Every structure is written in structure tokens, then in C-alpha cells.
Amino acid sequence: xxxxxxxxxxxxxxxxxxxxxxxxxxxxxxxxxxxxxxxxxxxxxxxxxxxxxxxxxxxxxxxxxxxxxxxxxxxxxxxxxxxxxxxxxxxxxxxxxxxxxxxxxxxxxxxxxxxxxxxxxxxxxxxxxxxxxxxxxxxxxxxxxxxxxxxxxxxxxxxxxxxxxxxxxxxxxxxxxxxxxxxxxxxxxxxxxxxxxxxxxxxxxxxxxxxxxxxxxxxxxxxxxxxxxxxxxxxxxxxxxxxxxxxxxxxxxxxxxxxxxxxxxxxxxxxxxxxxxxxxxxxxxxxxxxxxxxxxxxxxxxxxxxxxxxxxxxxxxxxxxxxxxxxxxxxxxxxxxxxxxxxxxxxxx
Amino acid sequence: xxxxxxxxxxxxxxxxxxxxxxxxxxxxxxxxxxxxxxxxxxxxxxxxxxxxxxxxxxxxxxxxxxxxxxxxxxxxxxxxxxxxxxxxxxxxxxxxxxxxxxxxxxxxxxxxxxxxxxxxxxxxxxxxxxxxxxxxxxxxxxxxxxxxxxxxxxxxxxxxxxxxxxxxxxxxxxxxxxxxxxxxxxxxxxxxxxxxxxxxxxxxxxxxxxxxxxxxxxxxxxxxxxxxxxxxxxxxxxxxxxxxxxxxxxxxxxxxxxxxxxxxxxxxxxxxxxxxxxxxxxxxxxxxxxxxxxxxxxxxxxxxxxxxxxxxxxxxxxxxxxxxxxxxxxxxxxxxxxxxxxxxxxxxxxxxxxxxxxxxxxxxxxxxxxxxxxxxxxxxxxxxxxxxxxxxxxxxxxxxxxxxxxxxxxxxxxxxxxxxxxxxxxx
Numbered sequence: 001x002x003x004x005x006x007x008x009x010x011x012x013x014x015x016x017x018x019x020x021x022x023x024x025x026x027x028x029x030x031x032x033x034x035x036x037x038x039x040x041x042x043x044x045x046x047x048x049x050x051x052x053x054x055x056x057x058x059x060x061x062x063x064x065x066x067x068x069x070x071x072x073x074x075x076x077x078x079x080x081x082x083x084x085x086x087x088x089x090x091x092x093x094x095x096x097x098x099x100x101x102x103x104x105x106x107x108x109x110x111x112x113x114x115x116x117x118x119x120x121x122x123x124x125x126x127x128x129x130x131x132x133x134x135x136x137x138x139x140x141x142x143x144x145x146x147x148x149x150x151x152x153x154x155x156x157x158x159x160x161x162x163x164x165x166x167x168x169x170x171x172x173x174x175x176x177x178x179x180x181x182x183x184x185x186x187x188x189x190x191x192x193x194x195x196x197x198x199x200x201x202x203x204x205x206x207x208x209x210x211x212x213x214x215x216x217x218x219x220x221x222x223x224x225x226x227x228x229x230x231x232x233x234x235x236x237x238x239x240x241x242x243x244x245x246x247x248x249x250x251x252x253x254x255x256x257x258x259x260x261x262x263x264x265x266x267x268x269x270x271x272x273x274x275x276x277x278x279x280x281x282x283x284x285x286x287x288x289x290x291x292x293x294x295x296x297x298x299x300x301x302x303x304x305x306x307x308x309x310x311x312x313x314x315x316x317x318x319x320x321x322x323x324x325x326x327x328x329x330x331x332x333x334x335x336x337x338x339x340x341x342x343x344x345x346x347x348x349x
Numbered sequence: 350x351x352x353x354x355x356x357x358x359x360x361x362x363x364x365x366x367x368x369x370x371x372x373x374x375x376x377x378x379x380x381x382x383x384x385x386x387x388x389x390x391x392x393x394x395x396x397x398x399x400x401x402x403x404x405x406x407x408x409x410x411x412x413x414x415x416x417x418x419x420x421x422x423x424x425x426x427x428x429x430x431x432x433x434x435x436x437x438x439x440x441x442x443x444x445x446x447x448x449x450x451x452x453x454x455x456x457x458x459x460x461x462x463x464x465x466x467x468x469x470x471x472x473x474x475x476x477x478x479x480x481x482x483x484x485x486x487x488x489x490x491x492x493x494x495x496x497x498x499x500x501x502x503x504x505x506x507x508x509x510x511x512x513x514x515x516x517x518x519x520x521x522x523x524x525x526x527x528x529x530x531x532x533x534x535x536x537x538x539x540x541x542x543x544x545x546x547x548x549x550x551x552x553x554x555x556x557x558x559x560x561x562x563x564x565x566x567x568x569x570x571x572x573x574x575x576x577x578x579x580x581x582x583x584x585x586x587x588x589x590x591x592x593x594x595x596x597x598x599x600x601x602x603x604x605x606x607x608x609x610x611x612x613x614x615x616x617x618x619x620x621x622x623x624x625x626x627x628x629x630x631x632x633x634x635x636x637x638x639x640x641x642x643x644x645x646x647x648x649x650x651x652x653x654x655x656x657x658x659x660x661x662x663x664x665x666x667x668x669x670x671x672x673x674x675x676x677x678x679x680x681x682x683x684x685x686x687x688x689x690x691x692x693x694x695x696x697x698x699x700x701x702x703x704x705x706x707x708x709x710x711x712x713x714x715x716x717x718x719x720x721x722x723x724x725x726x727x728x729x730x731x732x733x734x735x736x737x738x739x740x741x742x743x744x745x746x747x748x749x750x751x752x753x754x755x756x757x758x759x760x761x762x763x764x765x766x767x768x769x770x771x772x773x774x775x776x
Contacts, residue, residue, distance in 0.1 A: 109446050110428045194599045202595040206537075207745050293538065296742035298735070311421065312734045314446045315774035 102325045105318035114318075121322035130298050131323055134306035141213065141302065142281035145220050149277045150270070153225045157232030158258075171233065174226040182223075186290020189219045205292065212292040212300035219287055224280065228273045235269030236262065271342040278338055282331050303327055379671030380408040384426055384433035386419050386656065389621075390692045397685055401678060407671050423447075427661075434664045434672040438470060438479035439655035440728040441566050448472040452662040452669060454480055459658075459676045462698045468654050479657035482680070483693035486650040486712040487547050487619030488635045490626060495519075495528055495614035503634060509641035513585055519614055520589035531590035532613035536745055537600025543617050544583065544744065545737040546727050549763070550651050551638045552579045553726035567729040569771050573764035578640035580756065586617060587748060598745040620694050620708035627707060635708040637715070637723070649715035650708075653725025656693070732770035739766045 097111060104114040105121045125131055156174060160167040177185070193205045193215050205211050239262055247257045263270075285304040288294070294301030294309070301309070307327060310320025385394055391413040398409035412433075414422035419437065426433050427450065438447050454460045454477040463469070468481025493503045499522065501515045519530040534544060555575040557563055587594045591613055592602055608616035609629035616626075626633050637648040660672050679685050680698040687702040694706035704710060716722060730736050743762040747755040 107446055109424055109450075112428060113449065190599075191601075202749055204596075204599040204745075207598050207742075207749060294738065296745065297739050299742075309734065313442075313732050313774055314420075314424075316732070 098321055099325055101318065102322040104321075107314040108317040108321075109314055117318075121318035122326075124316075124319040125322040125326060128319065128323075130301065131303075131306055133298070134301050134303050137213070137300065138282060138284075138302045141216065141284070142278060145217055145224075145281045146274060146277045148217065148221055149224050149228055150273055152221065153228035153273065154232050154266075154270075156225060156229045157236055158262075160229070161233055161236045171230070174229055176226065177223045178227045180223070182286025183290045185219060185223060186287045189215065189222075190291050206295040209296060209299035212295070215291055216284075216287060216300070216302075219291060220281070220284065223287075224277060228277065231269050231273055231276075232266065235266035239265040267342070271339065274342060275335060275338055279331060279335055282334065377667055378407050379665065379667030379669070380410070381435060381668070381672045381675045382410045382412070382431065382433045383435040383672075383675075384419075384423060384437070385411055385413040386437040386439070388413050388416050393688055393692050397679065397688060400685070401675060405674075407675070409675060420446075432661055432664065434661050434668045435676070436659055436661065437655075437657060438659040439657055441470070442733075444470050444472050444478050447659065448476070448478055450659075450661055450663055451476070451478045452660040453477055454660065457660075457673055459673050459680070462677060462680050462700065464699045465697045468657065468697055470657055479659040481654045481657050481697055482676075483656050483689075483696050484652055484654040484709075485620045485656075485694065486635065486652040486709060487550075487617075488637050488650045488708075490608065490616040490618055490622065490633055490635050490708070492608065492611065492614045492616075492630050493632055493634060494630070495526075495611060498528075499526055499614070503636070506636060506639070507646050509581060509639040509645065512636075512639045516585055516589045516615065528611055529589070529591045529613050530615055531586050532604035532607040532616045533590055533592035533602035534586050534597060534617065535592075535600040535602050535604065536597045536741055536748065539600060540604065541737070541741045541744075544586075545740045546730070547619070547651065548583060548586075548617065548638065549579065549730075549740075550723065550725060550727040551582070551640050551642075552576055552763070553729070554651070554723045555642055557724075557726050558721075563724055564726055564729050567731050567771060570768045571764055573760060575640075575642065576760055576763060578642050579763075580759075582638060582640040583744075584751075586615075594748040594751070597748050620706055620712070623694065623706045623708045633707065635711045637720075647720045649720035649722045650712040651723040651725060652712055653728065655725075655728065730770075731767060732774045735773070736766055736770045 100116075101108065101111065101114055102121055103116055103118060105117045105124070106115060108114050160171055160174075164170075180188075190205055193211070197203060197205060197211065203211065205215050243261055243265070244257065247261050252260065283304055284302055285308070288300070288302045288305045292300040294305055298306070298309075303323075304327070307320050307323045310316045310323060381398075383394070383398075385391060391411070394411045394413075398411045401407065401409050412426075423433070423436055426436075436447075438444055438451060444451075451472075460477065460480060463480060468484050469477060470479045472478050491503050491506075496503050496515060496519075499515070499519045501518070506512050506515060516530040519526065519528070523529040534540065536544070552573070552575045553564075553571065555578065556571060556573075559574065587597065591607055604613075604616060605618070605622065605625060607613045609626060611629075616622075620635070623633075635650060637645070637650055639645055639648065642648075658676060660669055660676075662669070664672075679689055680696055681700040683702070686696060686698070686700070690696055690702040690704060695704035695709045696702075704713075712722075739762040740759070743755075743759040747759050749755075
């Protein structure tokens with residue numbers, strides 16, 4: 001928060017400069033291209049101009065910013081448009097089609113020929129044992145991974161903000177697994193696990209659901225701790241120095257400082273991290289596919305994989321689509337509920 | 350300048366999105382859009398398509414679905430405004446899904462080119478939905494030189510007992526000989542189909558044979574009467590190979606390379622391997638799945654296909670005609686059919702080039718000798734992915750510990766699993 005506030009004034013100053021340039025250009029010529037060009041020129045020169053322009057600021061404020069807003073409004077569609085269109089094409093429209101298809105059943109081939117049959121697909125989905133197994137497996141997985149990732153990520157962040165030598169190097173290293181894709185990680189780790197298991201047993205990772213479960217947990221921990229650690233580090237760095245100093249002067253122990261001062265202050269980071277890890281765990285797909293592919297049988301199949309496997313056969317497609325809708329509702333409700341409860345405990349600065 | 354650039358880019362994006370709809374160049378000649386099923390022949394098909402366009406001026410587009418995604422790709426493509434005119438309906442499940450989109454090929458020019466009806470599919474109403482454009486066979490590929498080196502002869506292998514003698518002898522002396530009997534039979538996804546799909550066929554086939562009729566659609570249940578025979582051959586394969594049974598589930602062995610490098614004398618696979626295998630073992634032969642069934646001295650190879658053409662009934666007549674003309678050209682033009690046969694092994698058409706595939710010639714030889722062909726009953730496996738998944742995990746448990754209890758679980762997956770999956774996809 002502190003840093004943001006510091007940054008505020010120069011940014012405003014630059015905005016004013018831009019507005020000024022716009023106004024000048026508009027009065028000089030109606031040509032829109034010219035407007036844009038001078039706008040960009042103003043932006044290009046922002047670093048140098050920011051300071052000298054500052055004193056002018058108060059005078060010009062009201063009029064110019066409304067002009068800026070008008071021109072922004074005029075051009076906003078151009079910048080929002082492409083994203084909005086792709087959002088509709090790539091997300092909203094398929095999503096609505098998906099909801100429609102979940103009310104169809106029988107053999108589904110093309111969307112045009114799908115027949116609306118009501119709730120049949122939902123009945124099938126709720127009668128499917130593998131779906132329930134996948135749900136409980138995923139839920140257990142989510143609980144374990146959310147707890148472990150957050151504790152370990154926080155611990156790593158805490159350790160690396162104590163001013164240890166080389167902590168920047170460690171931060172980079174811890175973050176690196178996050179740069180590798182889920183599929184690649186899955187294949188790599190399946191080799192590592194099989195190699196390790198080979199030393200002690202004749203069982204392979206895909207032969208035993210318990211190994212599969214912990215294999216997935218380890219993989220996800222390895223991948224996500226670094227990322228969450230970065231968020232926690234940012235949170236820890238924003239804990240006000242004066243509070244820490246006050247705690248020290250009052251004779252608080254390290255433990256008390258941690259639980260009474262630091263943790264309440266990093267609650268926003270905790271909110272973000274639990275939200276991210278919870279939804280990540282529920283949506284996990286690539287890693288599941290590459291590491292175990294649900295083996296043995298369908299015992300380590302998580303929700304997303306269970307749903308996508310249903311699309312292999314035209315007769316189970318309607319059911320899979322119904323599962324997908326249920327899944328969406330589930331993740332949405334969980335996410336919102338989690339967000340609401342954690343937000344309540346955040347400290348307002 | 351940055352803003353101008355941004356503006357230009359944004360406008361470009363909008364234009365690009367709008368442009369997706371356009372392009373109308375259909376003319377009276379019609380055009381061909383083949384959604385191809387076999388990634389390995391894509392390059393050949395692209396060349397042939399270009400050649401055909403050069404010769405006739407008819408536009409031919411060949412798009413190949415990535416391996417294992419044909420059904421989903423077809424589903425997506427069929428919904429488009431310019432759907433495939435030529436696509437694949439490979440099995441009865443496909444007939445159920447896509448019959449509505451298939452032109453009745455009875456008495457069309459391409460149907461008249463066929464030399465057998467054996468690889469065609471009909472729907473319930475008797476409509477000729479799809480016609481085979483090639484067929485394949487699978488069995489046990491043998492390296493005769495290695496068998497001879499061990500003091501045996503391939504010609505002597507006539508049933509399970511003779512096969513067993515040779516295999517166990519080679520495995521026992523593997524260290525001295527420098528090669529083993531079977532190549533690795535990995536049970537990961539890249540290889541398990543050889544055992545849950547191909548090898549399983551022997552059980553279904555003999556069940557069919559005992560009942561006296563070939564299946565026309567997926568039966569609701571199977572008896573598993575011939576599962577002991579499946580077990581015999583399966584045990585022989587996993588226990589006499591380069592890799593210990595306990596290491597099979599993790600995969601990672603290259604069975605084809607093992608065979609080609611002369612590390613193993615036997616390799617379970619199909620005729621599509623001929624080109625690759627014959628490079629290293631020019632005299633390789635394929636023998637049937639001998640599994641201890643009475644009268645199996647008269648067994649032939651497992652022959653069938655999933656490569657069957659269907660013409661889209663929902664496209665314009667000009668497109669349908671163009672597509673059929675193109676198909677006829679592929680199977681009758683001297684150069685084109687030779688190129689196709691080189692890739693596909695064999696094409697069951699009167700005027701197509703002769704087969705150059707040694708394994709398919711083996712199959713023909715068995716046929717000539719009056720042996721029975723084992724048809725691909727495996728194609729009827731219900732909800733096939735899920736069925737095989739359960740079977741793989743049961744077989745893996747058995748590989749890890751070969752007890753009767755574990756085999757009982759294999760039986761459960763094999764027989765009860767069939768009924769379970771049949772129900773799962775019943776309407």
C-alpha cells in the first residue's frame with residue numbers, strides 16, 4: 001500500500017500532461033490521428049516532463065480531466081472491443097452452449113443435432129459412481145494441498161525475508177518450477193517416482209492409488225510453493241516497520257510478533273493464496289493427466305479429468321456436460337464462500 | 350507512435366475476426382474435404398491431393414486429426430459451415446453416431462470398385478454407411494533367423510504347445526543366446542492396447558466362433574469362456590520377455606526397437622509395423638495367436654479394419670460427386686493407388702496396386718491354406734477407453750503378483766466390466 005501511495009502523485013501529473021496535450025491538439029486540428037500522435041508524444045516524454053509540470057497541476061485539473069475522460073470514452077470501445085469479442089467467442093458463447101448441451105442426452109454428435117431432453121443427463125451424472133469418487137478424491141486433495149502449500153509457502157517467505165545472504169537466489173530457484181508446464185512436470189515426476197519406488201518396492205506409481213495421491217500432492221507442492229511464496233514475500237514486506245518496532249519495544253517474543261502482528265497484517269496475501277490454491281486444486285487437470293491419468297482404473301481421477309474422459313464416447317457426452325456445469329457451480333460457490341470468510345478477517349490499514 | 354501501433358493492431362484484430370466468416374469459392378466442380386484418421390499417412394495424402402488438383406482442377410483439402418482425437422475432431426468439424434465431405438466411420442459405434450450424416454454408398458462408382466464386401470459397414474436399415482479402404486492384420490511377429498539360431502524352426506510352430514516350447518527354451522537360454530523370446534509388453538498407454546485390444550480379440554473371437562455367428566453389434570454381456578486361453582498366451586508373453594512383469598506398468602521400453610535390434614525373437618503387433626520391421630528383419634513373418642484352443646492349427650491372423658470411408662450426405666451434390674470421383678481416382682489410378690498401397694499395405698479394390706506388405710501376404714497365405722480368419726471382434730468393446738482402463742489396472746495388479754486372486758480381478762474387469770460399460774453407454 002505504501003509504495004502505491006508514493007507513486008500516486010507522479011502518475012497524476014503525467015495524466016495531466018497528457019490531458020493538456022490532448023486539449024491543445026484538439027483545438028488545433030480535428031484530425032484524430034494527430035490527437036493520438038501527440039498523446040503518444042506526451043507519453044514518450046513523461047519521465048522528463050513529470051517534475052516541471054507539477055506546479056501547474058492544481059489550476060488545470062477539473063476541466064482537463066473531464067476532457068480526457070471524454071476522449072477516453074470515445075475510444076474505449078477500440079481497446080475493450082477485441083478482448084470483449086474474443087471473450088464472447090472463446091468463453092461466453094461456448095459456456096452458454098455447454099449449459100444448453102447439459103440438458104440434452106442420448107448420443108451427442110454435433111450441436112445442431114443434439115436433442116433437448118431435460119434433466120436426464122443430470123440424473124445420469126448424479127448416479128455415476130466415478131463422479132462421486134472423483135469428487136471426494138478431489139476434495140481430499142484440495143484440503144491437503146491448500147494446507148500444505150500455504151504453510152510451506154509462508155514458511156519459505158518468512159525465512160527469506162529475514163535478511164539471509166543469498167535469499168534472492170533462493171527466491172528465484174523456488175519460483176522456477178512454476179515456469180514448467182503441468183504436462184511436462186507430470187511426465188518428469190512419474191519417472192522420478194517410479195525410480196524411487198523401484199528402490200523399495202515392486203509397485204509402480206500407477207499401481208496404487210495411495211502412491212498416486214501423494215505423488216500428485218508432492219508434484220503440486222513443488223510447483224506451487226514458489227509462486228505462493230512470492231505473494232507472501234510481498235505481503236511480509238508491506239507489514240509496517242513501526243508496528244514491528246513497537247512490538248519489539250513492548251517486549252513481544254518472535255512468536256508473539258509472528259502471530260499477533262505479522263499474520264494479521266498479511267491476511268490479504270493469505271486470502272489470495274488460499275483462493276488460488278483452492279481453485280487450482282479443484283481445477284487440476286494437466287498434472288493429473290500426465291502423472292497418473294486416473295490409474296489404477298479410475299481411482300486417482302480428479303473432477304476435471306473425470307469430466308473430460310466422459311467426452312470420449314458420444315453416449316456419455318451429455319452426462320459429461322452436465323458434470324461440467326455442476327463442477328462450475330461447485331468451484332464458483334467454493335471460491336466465493338472462501339473469499340467472503342477470509343475477507344472478514346483482514347486488517348484494514 | 351506506440352498508440353498508433355496499438356490502434357493499428359487493434360483494428361487488425363477486429364478485421365481478422367470479421368474475416369473468419371467469409372471466403373465463398375464453391376463452384377460447380379465441387380470440392381473435397383477429407384478429414385483423415387491416420388496421422389502417419391498425412392504427408393502422402395497432402396501430395397496426392399495436390400496432384401489431383403493439378404490434374405483435374407478440383408480443390409482437395411486434407412486435414413488430419415491428431416492421434417487419438419478423431420472422434421472429437423470430427424464432432425467439431427461436422428458442426429462447421431463447411432464440414433468434411435469425406436470422413437471415417439470405423440466401427441459400429443461410429444455407425445450409430447454418424448449414420449445420419451452418411452450417404453448410402455450402395456451402387457456408387459466407388460462401391461463398384463471394391464473386390465470384397467468384407468470390410469463394409471451397414472446400418473440397421475441396410476444402408477451402406479462406410480466402405481473399407483484398407484485392412485490390417487495382427488498377430489505375433491517372428492524373427493525366423495533368431496528362432497533358427499536357437500535351434501528351432503518357425504514352420505514347426507503350429508499351436509500353443511509348440512510355441513511354448515520354443516519360447517520357454519529361448520527365454521531359459523537368453524543369456525547364452527544374447528537375445529530373449531518376447532520383446533517388452535509395456536502396460537503404459539503407449540503399448541497396453543496390444544494386450545487389452547489385440548490380444549483380447551482371441552477371447553472374443555473364439556466366443557463368437559463357439560456361438561456360431563460373428564457379432565453385428567456389441568453384445569450386452571460376454572461369457573469369458575476362453576479367458577483361460579487368453580491367460581495362457583498372456584502368461585507366456587509376460588514371463589518370457591526382456592522385461593520383468595513387475596516393471597511393465599511403468600512403461601518406457603521400446604518393443605519395436607528391441608525386435609529390430611535382434612534383442613527379441615517375438616513381438617506382438619500388426620501389419621502396419623511391416624515397413625519399420627522389414628528394414629532390419631527383411632524375412633520377418635507373422636504367426637497367429639496360438640492359445641491352446643482345439644483345432645487352432647487352422648487359425649489364421651486377426652484381420653479387420655477401422656479404416657472405412659464415409660461420404661457426407663449433408664454437403665452439396667457437387668461436393669459428394671467430387672468426393673466420390675476423388676476416391677475412385679485414389680483406388681484406380683496406377684500411381685495414386687501404388688502410393689496409397691505403399692502406405693496402407695493393401696486396398697481391397699479391383700484396380701488397386703498389389704500389396705507389398707509381407708505380413709498381409711502372410712494373412713493371404715493362411716487364407717489360401719484354408720485357415721480361419723480371426724475377425725476384429727475387439728472393435729465391439731463397449732465404452733472402450735473406460736473398459737480398457739479397468740482391464741489395464743487389473744492386469745497390472747496381476748503382473749505385480751501373479752496369484753489366482755489377482756487373475757480373478759482380471760476376469761472381473763474382462764467379463765463383468767464388459768456388462769458394466771455396456772450399461773454405462775446404453776441409452
